Amino acid sequence: MNKNETTLKAFRASILHFTADPALSEQAHHWHEDGLLVLEDGRVKTAGDYDKLKSTLPEGALVRDYRGKIIMPGFIDTHIHYPQTDMIASPAPGLLPWLDSYTFPTERRFEDPEHARSVADFFLGELLRCGTTTAMVYCTVHPESVDAFFGASEQRNLRMAAGKVMMDRNCPGFLQDTAESGARDSEELIKRWHNKGRNMYAITPRFAPTSTEAQLQLAGELAQAYPDTYVQTHVAENTDEVAWVQSLFPKARSYLDVYDQYGMLRPRSMYAHCIWLDNEDRARMAATGAAVSMCATSNLFLGSGLFDFAGADKAQVALSLATDVGAGTSFSMLQTMNETYKVARMGGTYMPALRMFYLATLGGARSMQLEGTVGNFAPGAEADFIVLDPKATPLLERRTTRTDSLEELLFALAMLGDDRAISATYAAGKQVHQRGE
Incomplete structure (x- = not known):
C-alpha cells in the first residue's frame, strides 16, 4: 500500500467555501454542485468539481459519498x-x-x-x-x-x-x-x-x-x-x-x-x-x-x-x-x-445568506488572523469541515426542494436550520460528530 492510500481521504458532495467577503466581491465564493474534497494528513489537498478531480485520485482510493448534502468549512x-x-x-x-x-x-x-x-x-x-x-x-x-x-x-x-x-x-x-x-x-x-x-x-x-x-x-x-x-x-x-x-x-x-x-x-x-x-x-x-x-x-x-x-x-x-x-x-x-x-x-x-455563511467561516478566520489555517478550503488549510443536510427536517426538505439558487438554498438553511442540519463534523480530517450517534 503506497503513502497516498494511507493518508489521503476524499469526500463527494456539493462543496461551498469563500475566498472573499460577498459584500465586497462578486467572485467571493466557490460552489461545486457535484464536488470533491481531497485531504492529505488532515489538511486540504484540493477542492473542486468531481468530474475534474476524480482522475487525480490514486487507484482504489475510497471516496466518502455525501451526495445530496453540502460540505463547507466548520x-x-x-x-x-x-x-x-x-x-x-x-x-x-x-x-x-x-x-x-x-x-x-x-x-x-x-x-x-x-x-x-x-x-x-x-x-x-x-x-x-x-x-x-x-x-x-x-x-x-x-x-x-x-x-x-x-x-x-x-x-x-x-x-x-x-x-x-x-x-x-x-x-x-x-x-x-x-x-x-x-x-x-x-x-x-x-x-x-x-x-x-x-x-x-x-x-x-x-x-x-x-x-x-x-x-x-x-x-x-x-x-x-x-x-x-x-x-x-x-x-x-x-x-x-x-x-x-x-x-x-x-x-x-x-x-x-x-x-x-x-x-x-x-x-x-x-x-x-x-x-x-x-x-x-x-x-x-x-x-x-x-x-x-x-x-x-x-x-x-x-x-x-x-x-x-x-x-x-x-x-x-x-x-x-x-x-x-x-x-x-x-x-x-x-x-x-x-x-x-x-x-x-x-x-x-x-x-444575504452568502454573506452570513462567509461571516461564520472565512470572516471568522480573518477576524482571528487565521486565514490559510481554517475558514476555507485553500490548499494546506487544516481540514475542519461540516456536512450540511438540506433535508434534515420535513420542513427543510419541503422548502429546499423548491429553491432555484444557491442564495435561496442557504437562506432556507439559515432561517430553518439548527443542530439537526449538521449531518457530520470533521476536525483535522477526522470525524468528531455524526448525527444520530
Missing part, C-alpha cells in the same frame, strides 16, 4: 462562555442583574477541576453537534477552568482559543483575583497551553468595569509581550454598562478608548458586541486590526440594542458572528444567522 464562533452552559436561558431584566443573579454564582463552581472538565466535555460536544469547529472561549477566573478546557480540546484535536477571566474589582469576592495574580496566572497559562497542539491562548479581562487600571495595564503588557496570543473582552454592549464605564474611567474618550490606552487594540484582539460605538471608535478598530464579534442572539435576549452593520462596513472593520452562550440561547451558528438577519433588517440593512 463554523467559527468568536465569542462564547463555556462556564455559562448550565445557566443558558436564565431570566433577568438586563445584563448587569443577569451577571449578579446567574453568571457569577454559576462560575464559582469552576474552582473544582472535575466540574470544569465535565462542563468542558459537554460544551465541546454541543459545539461539534452544531458544526462549530473553532471558537473563542471565556473560561472563569480559576486557572483550573482553563486547564480543563484546553485538556478537553486537545483530546479532540480542535482549533480553539480560550483564556482565564481577569477580574479584580466589582465582582463577588469568590471570583476576584488581583492585578498581579491575574497577570501571573495568565502568563503561566500562556506558557502551558498557547500553540500546544491546536490550542491558542486569549488574554481575557472580562470587561473594563471589573478590572482596575493596574490590571488593564498588566493585561496590555501581556498583549504586547505575546503578540501572537489573542485578546478578548466585551465593549459597548449595553447603555447602562457604557455609563458605568464612563464613571469609572472619566478621562477616556469612549469605552473602547479604555482598552486602547492600555495597548489592547491590535491584530488578534476580539471585541464582543460593539453596539454603542461611534465612528471614531470604528475607525480606530479598523486602523489597529481589532475585530468585532457580533452577538445578535444575546443582544436581543438582554435587550442590549441593534448592531450597526452599515457603520461597521463603512469603516471596514473586520466582522464575525458569535453565539455568546449563555446570554445567547443557542449553540447553533445557523440559529445565530437567523437572529443576525433580523437584527440587520431592523437596522435597515439587508444581509
Whole structure:
C-alpha cells in the first residue's frame, strides 16, 4: 500500500467555501454542485468539481459519498462562555442583574477541576453537534477552568482559543483575583497551553468595569509581550454598562478608548458586541486590526440594542458572528444567522445568506488572523469541515426542494436550520460528530 492510500481521504458532495467577503466581491465564493474534497494528513489537498478531480485520485482510493448534502468549512464562533452552559436561558431584566443573579454564582463552581472538565466535555460536544469547529472561549477566573478546557480540546484535536477571566474589582469576592495574580496566572497559562497542539491562548479581562487600571495595564503588557496570543473582552454592549464605564474611567474618550490606552487594540484582539460605538471608535478598530464579534442572539435576549452593520462596513472593520452562550440561547451558528438577519433588517440593512455563511467561516478566520489555517478550503488549510443536510427536517426538505439558487438554498438553511442540519463534523480530517450517534 503506497503513502497516498494511507493518508489521503476524499469526500463527494456539493462543496461551498469563500475566498472573499460577498459584500465586497462578486467572485467571493466557490460552489461545486457535484464536488470533491481531497485531504492529505488532515489538511486540504484540493477542492473542486468531481468530474475534474476524480482522475487525480490514486487507484482504489475510497471516496466518502455525501451526495445530496453540502460540505463547507466548520463554523467559527468568536465569542462564547463555556462556564455559562448550565445557566443558558436564565431570566433577568438586563445584563448587569443577569451577571449578579446567574453568571457569577454559576462560575464559582469552576474552582473544582472535575466540574470544569465535565462542563468542558459537554460544551465541546454541543459545539461539534452544531458544526462549530473553532471558537473563542471565556473560561472563569480559576486557572483550573482553563486547564480543563484546553485538556478537553486537545483530546479532540480542535482549533480553539480560550483564556482565564481577569477580574479584580466589582465582582463577588469568590471570583476576584488581583492585578498581579491575574497577570501571573495568565502568563503561566500562556506558557502551558498557547500553540500546544491546536490550542491558542486569549488574554481575557472580562470587561473594563471589573478590572482596575493596574490590571488593564498588566493585561496590555501581556498583549504586547505575546503578540501572537489573542485578546478578548466585551465593549459597548449595553447603555447602562457604557455609563458605568464612563464613571469609572472619566478621562477616556469612549469605552473602547479604555482598552486602547492600555495597548489592547491590535491584530488578534476580539471585541464582543460593539453596539454603542461611534465612528471614531470604528475607525480606530479598523486602523489597529481589532475585530468585532457580533452577538445578535444575546443582544436581543438582554435587550442590549441593534448592531450597526452599515457603520461597521463603512469603516471596514473586520466582522464575525458569535453565539455568546449563555446570554445567547443557542449553540447553533445557523440559529445565530437567523437572529443576525433580523437584527440587520431592523437596522435597515439587508444581509444575504452568502454573506452570513462567509461571516461564520472565512470572516471568522480573518477576524482571528487565521486565514490559510481554517475558514476555507485553500490548499494546506487544516481540514475542519461540516456536512450540511438540506433535508434534515420535513420542513427543510419541503422548502429546499423548491429553491432555484444557491442564495435561496442557504437562506432556507439559515432561517430553518439548527443542530439537526449538521449531518457530520470533521476536525483535522477526522470525524468528531455524526448525527444520530
